[in-house]
Amino acid sequence: MKKFLAIIISILVLSSLLAGCGKSKASSTPVNxxxxxxxxxxxxxxxxxxxxxxxxxxxxxxxxxxxxxxxxxxxxxxxxxxxxxxxxxxxxxxxxxxxxxxxxxxxxxxxxxxxxxxxxxLEDRQIVVVKGNSNIASKKDLAGKVIGLQLGSTSEQALNSDAETAKSIKELRKYSNNTEALMDLKAGRIDAVVVDEISGRYYVAKNPGDYKILNEDFGKQIVxxxxxxxxxxxxxxxxxxxxxxxxxxxxxxxxxxxxxxxxxxx
Missing domain, CATH: 3.40.190.10 (Periplasmic binding protein-like II)
Structure with missing residues (x-):
């Protein structure tokens, strides 16, 4: 009788161990x-x-x-x-x-x-958009100017990565979105906008003559x-x-x- 009980207990212990292993294996699989x-x-x-x-x-x-x-x-x-x-x-x-x-x-x-x-x-650039009649032609011309960009975007990081240009500007204004920044540029309240190329070029194309894009940029980024x-x-x-x-x-x-x-x- 004792021998029979020992066998039963051994089976139960082994079953418990096997169940635990199965559970551990399943839990290691990522759940969507x-x-x-x-x-x-x-x-x-x-x-x-x-x-x-x-x-x-x-x-x-x-x-x-x-x-x-x-x-x-x-x-x-x-x-x-x-x-x-x-x-x-x-x-x-x-x-x-x-x-x-x-x-x-x-x-x-x-x-x-x-x-x-x-x-x-996608691969994207951080471009500089100015008014269509602006005399700003390069990043050096941004010295002493007011620059706009979207708050929380990588445009600010891209600008700051160019320490010389970032240090030379007069003021950096941050907007809740790129549209507001570009509207302020059109109204003459700021001098330039640093923006994602995919967004900037689309907006420029929708407003022919109002804006132009500088040849220089603040680098490429991946999306x-x-x-x-x-x-x-x-x-x-x-x-x-x-x-x-x-x-x-x-x-x-x-x-x-x-x-x-x-x-x-x-």
């Missing part, structure tokens, strides 16, 4: 919590044409909007677009007010300390979709879908719609 939720929420600045902005009907449209909608469809998910204050967008992501930042977000080492990114899908560090399974699936969209030409068609050419990274 966003996919389980059935949708993902995109945080964006809705005054950032052509990446994401409101059309004449008040609908949010743009290049990144079309990319996000196509990616969501392929992932079997719904997508919601939520305007946020750009200066606090990283906090909104970490607090789970939004699930991704998909809005021409530049990949920087500082941001990578706080969030994760998909593979880069990706921002995600939370813990959402590894979601990021992996999103990377896969974006790769598929590039390979089958869908992403290129979206790019041509908004830029007139395929400007996606290969």
């Amino acid at each position: 919590e966003i996919k389980q939720k059935g949708k993902f929420i995109v945080g964006l600045d809705d005054s950032f044409p052509p990446m994401g902005f409101r059309d004449e009907k008040g609908e949010i449209v743009g290049f990144d909007i079309d990319l996000a909608k196509e990616a969501a469809k392929r992932m079997g998910l719904e997508v919601e677009f939520k305007p946020v204050v750009w200066d606090g967008v990283l906090l909104s992501l970490k607090n789970k007010d939004i699930d991704v930042i998909w809005n021409g977000l530049t990949i920087t080492e500082e941001r990578k300390k706080q969030i994760d990114f998909t593979k880069p899908y 990706g979709v921002g995600v939370r560090k813990e959402d590894t399974a979601f990021k992996e699936e999103l990377d896969k879908v974006l790769d598929e969209m590039k390979k089958d030409g869908t992403a290129a068609e979206i790019s041509k719609k908004w830029f007139g050419a395929d400007i996606l990274t290969k």
